[in-house]
Amino acid sequence: MGEQERMVEAILFASAEPVTVAELTDRMPHGADPAEALVHLRKRYEGRGVTLVRVGDGWAMRTAPDLGFLMQKEMTETRKLSRAAIETLAIIAYHQPATRAEIEEIRGVAVSRGTVDQLLELEWIRLGRRRMTPGRPVTFVVTERFLDHFGLESARDLPGLKELRAAGLLDNRPAPGAALPGEDEGEEMAGQSELFED
């Protein structure tokens, strides 16, 4: 086993959070190539009790999911998410960046502040860039912690994403008549929320 592979192994092993290649390079001696070591290491841990997984830009060691039953003791009690929170999370993940108005349009109901706060608190979502439309609404995007929690390499790996996209269900389809050609998005959103909110 190469020295660099040992180093990467030790660093990833010691950390509960994913570590990026840049961070690895930073911590390893000058001239090290953690990317290559990661490839070897990943192979080495295939099929083991602990595996090397990719999370967004980072890498992390995680126990194999099929052994979860052994970990009663380590299980962390997670607050049960409300249906509203789960749906809001899914909408943000699949439509990101998503504004509150977009979430409300899809669910057909107002999003309560608590729901968004809960997701922010879990650090599963965070604020993205503001949308360049009138009112410059904030957008929400999912975080690396979200990816880590659900064992996703990237948001592109969300289950069913491709099918949804192919079916046009991720399109931002304006309500007919709500937006006349040339009208901007902000007004369009307003038109839609009129429909379902009062």
Add this chain to the structure above:
Amino acid sequence: MGEQERMVEAILFASAEPVTVAELTDRMPHGADPAEALVHLRKRYEGRGVTLVRVGDGWAMRTAPDLGFLMQKEMTETRKLSRAAIETLAIIAYHQPATRAEIEEIRGVAVSRGTVDQLLELEWIRLGRRRMTPGRPVTFVVTERFLDHFGLESARDLPGLKELRAAGLLDNRPAPGAALPGEDEGEEMAGQSELFED
């Protein structure tokens, strides 16, 4: 890799504390033999970035001792020397050996203990001989390290006032009507000190 070895690996990885064989037996499916799995696992991790070690009655995974340096992150911060420090240093360099009272007289303000300590710590100044005057005050002189840092062969190489002026560093108000061309330097200097030192 045996199923039992995988299980032991996952449990030890996820556990915050060393785990005893009895505990492993408890947590693993009925009839498992963790002791044997531990032997295999220990061998597998030999020479790796992580090792299986015995801690008291239990077993734990630890990063290899020789890789401890990876768990430290050295951060070097480059900071400019404070104005007080650089001025104090300049006075010592130009007037050495200089007592604290002399430094204060030239700067016109008290020299804080921290400033002198910082310069001593940097090893840019050191204590010289005591001045043979009442109170026998200590004096400060610049060090080899100081000369090294500033690329000087000796403190005598420091540019004099004349050169500072030539370099535009002592750009002192050619007062309209005051300094007539041809006035001799000595007088001019005297004039200056009258004007600017009080």
Add this chain to the structure above:
Amino acid sequence: MADPTPFDDQTPSVSDRLAAEALIIDVDGFEGPLDLLLMLSRTQKVDLRRISVLQLAEQYLAFVDRAKQLRIELAADYLVMAAWLAFLKSRLLLPPDPDEEGPSGEELAAHLAFQLERLEAMRDVAARLMARDQLGRDFFARGLTEDVTRIRRVHYTATLLDLMQAYARIRTHDEFRPYAFDRQHVFTMEQALERMRGLIGYAGGWTDLMGYLPDGWAHDPVRRRSATAATFAASLELAKQGQIEIRQADTFAAITIRRKSSDRS
């Protein structure tokens, strides 16, 4: 809820009625009108793309009617949706009016079907997401983490130029700056204060302020102006500090000062 009054033109079976009541009791469980519509659409048991929006609108309106009969208060947004669906229904039933602007009933219906399909799709993927293996439930991170110790080292720097500039600054006893204006004929208030503090003790009674001008500053008009201003400003400062008293008999008369007697301070 006692009378088995028929709510539609046909008498519902007992099971229908129970189902309807269950639906109504459940109203709190709905996440808004769109959610309710989605639930109602399931009874049609068809692909959402082929759903009959007209039929759905009727189901929804019937639901709202039943809720009214059972005196269940519906949130306003359910009523807004009912009004909109009634409008949609009329558009779908009546032949299109060529003069009327705006989207056709079909377009509106298609969009509603799209919204329902999208909501269902999001429900579906949300469920799939939650069914995934989750960190801390199915797979786990390292239990005993080793923190990275951060060793902070501060490296101080200064260049020879810094050193020389610092020295030049001190030698000129002022902030080193490439540009400096002439201050040769300026007597500062600080200088005046210094001077007056020293002299005020010796002056007994009222003394002319002009007597405090420093030697050599009383004749040259430029110097005199600066020194006078500084001395006057300094006297105000001293008066403010309660050390002296100032007096001027008349406009443009001489200003006189004297030390404030200590028993009054």
